[in-house]
Amino acid sequence: MDQSLTLNPAALQFQRLRRVLFAILAGGSAHTLLCWISLQLDFFRGGSPLFYALFGVIWVGHLGFILFMLLGLNRRLSEPSMIMPLMVWSTTGILLTALVVDQVRLCVMMIFFAIVQMGVLQASFRQFAWLAGYCVFGYAVILGVVSGYWPEVVDLRGEWIQWGLFSAMVLAVILLASEISTIRSQLSRRNLQLADIVERIHDMAVKDEMTGFYRRRHAMELLAKACGQAARGAYQLGVVYLDLDHFKRINDQYGHRVGDLVLERFAEVSRRHLSGQDFAARLGGEEFMLVLPVSDPEEASNLAEGILLGMRSQRFKEAPGLSVTVSAGLAMYHREETPEQVVLRADRALYQAKESGRDKLVVEQGA
Numbered sequence: 001m002d003q004s005l006t007l008n009p010a011a012l013q014f015q016r017l018r019r020v021l022f023a024i025l026a027g028g029s030a031h032t033l034l035c036w037i038s039l040q041l042d043f044f045r046g047g048s049p050l051f052y053a054l055f056g057v058i059w060v061g062h063l064g065f066i067l068f069m070l071l072g073l074n075r076r077l078s079e080p081s082m083i084m085p086l087m088v089w090s091t092t093g094i095l096l097t098a099l100v101v102d103q104v105r106l107c108v109m110m111i112f113f114a115i116v117q118m119g120v121l122q123a124s125f126r127q128f129a130w131l132a133g134y135c136v137f138g139y140a141v142i143l144g145v146v147s148g149y150w151p152e153v154v155d156l157r158g159e160w161i162q163w164g165l166f167s168a169m170v171l172a173v174i175l176l177a178s179e180i181s182t183i184r185s186q187l188s189r190r191n192l193q194l195a196d197i198v199e200r201i202h203d204m205a206v207k208d209e210m211t212g213f214y215r216r217r218h219a220m221e222l223l224a225k226a227c228g229q230a231a232r233g234a235y236q237l238g239v240v241y242l243d244l245d246h247f248k249r250i251n252d253q254y255g256h257r258v259g260d261l262v263l264e265r266f267a268e269v270s271r272r273h274l275s276g277q278d279f280a281a282r283l284g285g286e287e288f289m290l291v292l293p294v295s296d297p298e299e300a301s302n303l304a305e306g307i308l309l310g311m312r313s314q315r316f317k318e319a320p321g322l323s324v325t326v327s328a329g330l331a332m333y334h335r336e337e338t339p340e341q342v343v344l345r346a347d348r349a350l351y352q353a354k355e356s357g358r359d360k361l362v363v364e365q366g367a
């Protein structure tokens with residue numbers, strides 16, 4: 001799975017930094033070592049002064065990339081992995097040294113394949129093609145410069161044959177790299193689709209389709225967590241049990257379709273009153289539960305009253321004469337009770353609301 005889909009931003013940044021560090025330390029060191037050996041063998045035209053000046057510049061550039069990432073400045077870029085600038089910079093580094101190591105020029109240019117491998121999981125075909133063109137063209141320019149300024153040190157025919165072979169290998173490697181890159185993009189797309197499907201399946205498992213509220217089982221799990229928080233003193237917890245009044249009569253009189261519309265409208269009205277950590281659940285046909293982390297019982301009863309009031313004023317164009325009321329029972333969670341017990345107390349309060357004429361909220365007093 002494309003890890004950028006699953007990692008948090010800090011972990012993703014750490015992973016990018018690790019990749020760049022590895023590429024620079026491994027690739028940069030191999031390049032430096034190869035040229036240092038050339039220097040020892042007297043293959044490095046310009047000798048030690050040029051070697052130290054050139055690698056000083058190259059390593060300042062490398063460390064600049066690392067510092068840029070350590071400071072997190074790459075996050076502001078459209079491509080935070082900075083793979084293309086890094087590959088262009090590294091290619092420039094080998095082109096510069098290829099200018100001064102006549103006997104091992106091809107060896108130095110071969111480092112380009114390690115550079116390409118660095119971007120194989122990230123760069124596109126267009127980027128690879130651009131980089132390959134830059135490298136092959138740069139190599140040709142170097143041969144032109146060397147044969148112009150130091151004709152005595154080059155076997156021109158041999159150098160161009162090597163250049164031709166190198167170019168053919170670059171073409172093959174670039175095609176392969178872009179193929180891998182295409183497969184990676186397809187995998188990323190599939191993973192996105194898969195993540196979307198998993199999310200939808202999860203939603204279907206825990207949420208009621210009609211109202212979008214949680215189903216009973218998941219709601220009870222969330223309630224248990226909320227009770228734990230309330231027991232630790234994070235907040236007071238109000239549990240409201242609600243039931244639409246005479247819902248059977250609505251179905252009988254206006255039909256099930258209107259009954260469904262009433263349920264949807266109830267969800268809509270409730271949602272307007274819920275905020276923050278509040279959540280709602282559909283426990284059964286026309287039975288609902290609200291779980292309300294609040295600072296005092298009054299806040300919970302005001303919220304429930306608001307929903308009752310909101311439902312009372314609803315009108316339905318599909319059933320012009322219809323007026324819907326809701327009964328509710330509120331119980332505040334006590335530290336020593338279980339989630340089931342507080343729900344039971346809210347249910348008892350609801351029963352009292354029904355018994356005493358409906359369309360009202362009854363607040364359950366005491367445990």
Ligand SMILES: Nc1nc2c(ncn2[C@@H]2O[C@H](COP(=O)(O)OP(=O)(O)OP(=O)(O)O)[C@@H](O)[C@H]2O)c(=O)[nH]1
Pocket residue numbers: 243244245246247248249251255256257258259260263284285286354
């Ligand atoms: N339209 C519709 N009706 C449903 C749905 N789920 C349950 N019902 C109906 O809801 C009605 C519930 O009726 P009762 O439990 O008798 O309650 P009531 O008529 O609301 O009476 P009180 O609760 O005492 O006010 C039943 O007729 C169920 O068929 C649903 O998803 N859509």
